[in-house]
Amino acid sequence: xxxxxxxxxxxxxxxxxxxxxxxxxxxxxxxxxxxxxxxxxxxxxxxxxxxxxxxxxxxxxxxxxxxxxxxxxxxxxxxxxxxxxxxxxxxxxxxxxxxxxxxxxxxxxxxxxxxxxxxxxxxxxxxxxxxxxxxxxxxxxxxxxxxxxxxxxxxxxxxxxxxxxxxxxxxxxxxxxxxxxxxxxxxxxxxxxxxxxxxxxxxxxxxxxxxxxxxxxxxxxxxxxxxxxxxxxxxxxxxxxxxxxxxxxxxxxxxxxxxxxxxxxxxxxxxxxxxxxxxxxxxxxxxxxxxxxxxxxxxxxxxxxxx
Amino acid sequence: xxxxxxxxxxxxxxxxxxxxxxxxxxxxxxxxxxxxxxxxxxxxxxxxxxxxxxxxxxxxxxxxxxxxxxxxxxxxxxxxxxxxxxxxxxxxxxxxxxxxxxxxxxxxxxxxxxxxxxxxxxxxxxxxxxxxxxxxxxxxxxxxxxxxxxxxxxxxxxxxxxxxxxxxxxxxxxxxxxxxxxxxxxxxxxxxxxxxxxxxxxxxxxxxxxxxxxxxxxxxxxxxxxxxxxxxxxxxxxxxxxxxxxxxxxxxxxxxxxxxxxxxxxxxxxxxxxxxxxxxxxxxxxxxxxxxxxxxxxxx
Numbered sequence: 001x002x003x004x005x006x007x008x009x010x011x012x013x014x015x016x017x018x019x020x021x022x023x024x025x026x027x028x029x030x031x032x033x034x035x036x037x038x039x040x041x042x043x044x045x046x047x048x049x050x051x052x053x054x055x056x057x058x059x060x061x062x063x064x065x066x067x068x069x070x071x072x073x074x075x076x077x078x079x080x081x082x083x084x085x086x087x088x089x090x091x092x093x094x095x096x097x098x099x100x101x102x103x104x105x106x107x108x109x110x111x112x113x114x115x116x117x118x119x120x121x122x123x124x125x126x127x128x129x130x131x132x133x134x135x136x137x138x139x140x141x142x143x144x145x146x147x148x149x150x151x152x153x154x155x156x157x158x159x160x161x162x163x164x165x166x167x168x169x170x171x172x173x174x175x176x177x178x179x180x181x182x183x184x185x186x187x188x189x190x191x192x193x194x195x196x197x198x199x200x201x202x203x204x205x206x207x208x209x210x211x212x213x214x215x216x217x218x219x220x221x222x223x224x225x226x227x228x229x230x231x232x233x234x235x236x237x238x239x240x241x242x243x244x245x246x247x248x249x250x251x252x253x254x255x256x257x258x259x260x261x262x263x264x265x266x267x268x269x270x271x272x273x274x275x276x277x278x279x280x281x282x283x284x285x286x287x288x289x290x291x292x293x294x295x296x297x298x299x300x301x302x303x304x305x306x307x
Numbered sequence: 308x309x310x311x312x313x314x315x316x317x318x319x320x321x322x323x324x325x326x327x328x329x330x331x332x333x334x335x336x337x338x339x340x341x342x343x344x345x346x347x348x349x350x351x352x353x354x355x356x357x358x359x360x361x362x363x364x365x366x367x368x369x370x371x372x373x374x375x376x377x378x379x380x381x382x383x384x385x386x387x388x389x390x391x392x393x394x395x396x397x398x399x400x401x402x403x404x405x406x407x408x409x410x411x412x413x414x415x416x417x418x419x420x421x422x423x424x425x426x427x428x429x430x431x432x433x434x435x436x437x438x439x440x441x442x443x444x445x446x447x448x449x450x451x452x453x454x455x456x457x458x459x460x461x462x463x464x465x466x467x468x469x470x471x472x473x474x475x476x477x478x479x480x481x482x483x484x485x486x487x488x489x490x491x492x493x494x495x496x497x498x499x500x501x502x503x504x505x506x507x508x509x510x511x512x513x514x515x516x517x518x519x520x521x522x523x524x525x526x527x528x529x530x531x532x533x534x535x536x537x538x539x540x541x542x543x544x545x546x547x548x549x550x551x552x553x554x555x556x557x558x559x560x561x562x563x564x565x566x567x568x569x570x571x572x573x574x575x576x577x578x579x580x581x582x583x584x585x586x587x588x589x590x591x592x593x594x595x596x597x598x599x600x601x602x603x604x605x606x607x
Contacts, residue, residue, distance in 0.1 A: 015432065017510040018425035022437070025422035025480060031459060032478030033444055036452030043454065050458070106342060114594065115350035118357065121590040121597075122583040123539035125558040130360050130579050133572050141359060144376055175353070180601065187602030225605055228446065239541040243562050257542075260451050265549055274454050281451030289447065 037285075044279035049271045062279035071251060072280060075259040076287065079235050082170060082255065086234035087227060090174045090181055098185035113186070117179035124176060128243035131172050135159055159245055162252035169253050173240050181230060188222040189215075228295065235288055256284045357583070363576035364388065371573045387577035397578050399553065400560035403469060404538060404582075407556055410473035411537035412530050418480055419529060420522065423488020424514050427495075438489075441482040453546055460547070469554055472547035476540055477533075484529040487603075491525045492518060528600045531593055535586050557582040 044062050046054035066072050097116065101109045119127065134140050135158040143155040158168045192215050200210050238257035241247060247254035247262065262268065264277035351358075358378060363371060364387050366380040391397045426434055456475050457466075465471030495518065503513040519526075541558040548554045561578055590597055 011430075014428065014510055018428050018431050021421040021425035021511075021514075024418040025485065026437075028418055028478050028480050029441070029444070032456055032475070032480075035459065036455035039455035039458070040452050100342065100346075108343075112346050112350055114591070115354050117594075117598070118354055118587060118590070121535050121539070121586045122357075123541065123558045123561070123586070125541040126539075126561045126579050126582045127356060129561055129575065130356050133570070133575055134356060134359060139372075139572065141376060148376075183598055183601050184605050187605055190602075222605055229605070232446075239558075242545070243541070257451060261546075264454055265546055267549075277451075278454055281454070284451055292446075 040278045040282050040285075043275055044282050046275040047273075048275040050274045054275065058275070062276045063283065065276060066280045066283050071254070072256070072259060072283075074251065075247075075254040075256045076284070078166060078253065079237065079255040079257075079284075080291075081166070082173060082237045083231050083234040085170050085174060086177065086181075086230050090178060091227065091230060093174075094178055094181035095185050098182055098189055101182075102186060102189045113182070116182055119176045120179035124239035125243035127176065128172065128240045132159060132244055135168065160249060162249055165245055165249060165253045169241055169244055172244070173234070173237060176240065177230075177233070181226070184222075184226045184229075188219045188226065191222065192218045224295075228292065231295070232288065232292065235291075256280065260284070357587075360576045360579050360583075363573055364580045366573055366576075368571065368573050387573045388581070390571075390574050391578040391581060395560070395574060395578055396555075397557065397560060397581050400555050400557045401581060403554055404556040404558075406469050407473055407476070407540075407544065408534060408537040410470060411477045411540075412533045414473060414477040415480070415484060415533045416526060416529060418477070419484040420488050420519060420526070421514075422485050423525075424492050424518060426485065426489045427492035429493075438482075438486075441480075441485065445482050453542070457546060466547070467551045467554065472544050472554070473537075475547060476537060476543045484525075484532075487525050487529060488522065491522050495521065528596055531589070531597055532600050534589065535597070538586050 043054055045057060045059060047056045047058045047062070048054040100106070101113055103109070135142050137143055137155040137157040137160065140155075142158070143152070146152045147155065156164065159165050196214050196218075197210055200214060205213075236257060237255055238261070241253055241255050241258050242261065245253045247258040260277045260280050263273045263280065265272065362378040362380060365383040365385070367382060367384050367386065370381055425431065426438065453475075456478065460466055460471040460475050463471070463474075465474060499517065500513055503517050508516070539558060540556070541562075544556040545559045545562070548556070548559055557578075561575075561582055
């Protein structure tokens with residue numbers, strides 16, 4: 001009995017130590033994840049410029065203003081387009097490349113993989129500005145090539161026109177993130193057992209049948225995680241847009257994060273509107289949540305497959 | 308099967324057996340080579356912005372003004388680098404970026420290794436709950452919460468400091484490194500701990516002088532991921548240096564390069580080279596660790 005109490009006491013002391021070690025994590029989680037969510041809600045009920053504590057309670061006025069602002073919805077539409085491009089263009093394209101580069105008989109596939117991945121490890125804002133230089137209508141290399149080959153008669157002002165700016169930024173966003181999707185897919189392809197494919201080949205299965213009946217079901221659970229991660233990442237695109245166009249020209253490339261940034265921090269505005277910006281952030285979070293939940297059937301499928 | 312068939316017969320394998328799918332095999336043999344015709348130009352085009360950047364960084368300003376698509380500078384010069392380093396303050400920005408990155412990596416390592424060790428202890432109450440909440444927090448979108456973070460850091464008296472920016476960057480801890488450490492530590496044989504206990508080492512001593520040094524591979528992976536993440540961070544450093552331009556990091560400094568009357572393209576290219584070269588080099592040297600880290604995050 002005495003021995004047992006001593007052991008439980010020792011155990012208890014160990015657990016106490018464990019919580020001490022967990023303290024930094026819990027503090028960081030509380031301070032930088034939980035509290036900001038709660039505080040965002042709280043601040044969004046105030047008209048507040050960030051000086052002192054918020055005192056001017058305005059109820060849901062900020063929310064109404066956000067929801068009725070055409071600029072917000074257009075920014076949201078652009079953010080949504082970014083994620084559509086990621087899901088419906090980047091992901092399938094990356095899968096095609098992954099299948100191609102997964103072929104062991106393809107020599108130098110590691111070099112190709114590295115080349116496609118390099119943009120990922122570079123600073124988005126920096127490459128964004130390099131692209132601004134490359135796409136410059138007067139001195140940029142891209143227009144020079146287009147002009148020299150006779151494809152255009154006058155330089156295209158890629159980032160200066162409201163028509164071309166958004167597709168241009170989206171293309172560069174795809175280029176920047178492509179490597180991550182590629183690596184995800186390559187990892188997913190590694191989970192498909194080689195013996196299964198070889199057995200199917202021996203049975204005379206066609207390539208399409210192998211993809212349809214072996215690769216898709218095996219890779220589906222990972223594919224769904226890839227989709228979710230990519231969806232949320234692309235919806236939050238900020239760095240590239242802010243660095244290249246800051247939402248312009250005439251807000252034609254504005255996304256929700258740049259919209260919020262403008263109201264909270266931009267020197268263009270006379271006084272910061274923290275309350276309004278927080279309300280926009282809360283609504284954006286809710287919309288993202290809804291769009292993520294719409295993918296819940298996919299998650300259910302994942303569970304069914306995994307079981 | 309007659310003996311006249313040699314191994315050069317395309318419809319037979321090397322040991323004379325008939326091939327199962329002769330046509331597809333022979334197609335498979337040349338098709339990968341054909342792909343190179345597409346892949347090589349495609350990949351060169353893919354990394355062209357970097358090639359342009361490195362080349363322009365060494366061109367004279369006069370040559371840049373004249374334009375031209377040549378990638379080899381006529382008279383290579385280092386002027387652009389000196390101009391970027393001193394006039395455009397990239398020297399200062401580099402120092403800031405190093406400090407910021409070291410702080411972020413340090414904070415993440417301390418927080419996640421401690422937590423990972425604690426969570427690896429068997430039978431810890433609330434363990435599942437804590438892990439569950441952390442994982443859920445990764446997948447549930449929390450909207451846009453930089454404003455409260457900004458205010459919190461200011462209230463801590465760390466506004467306008469690199470430490471404050473680093474806290475804001477490292478604060479929203481990711482669950483992945485915690486799980487990595489946890490997985491590693493729970494795989495350690497318990498004899499190791501018992502031996503340490505017999506030698507009179509306390510709980511924390513055991514962790515610090517025995518377990519932690521053993522976890523070098525995990526430390527390396529986590530440090531590498533966060534090095535690249537922090538070095539290329541933009542949003543947090545941008546928000547936290549708005550009030551104090553002397554604290555800008557390379558990404559933010561680069562952004563300020565723009566919007567001037569006439570942009571100095573050669574200087575810009577030199578600045579960009581200074582910003583991205585460290586991460587590219589580190590990535591090329593440690594690509595395997597890095598790629599496996601990313602791939603592992605999806606698989607787990």
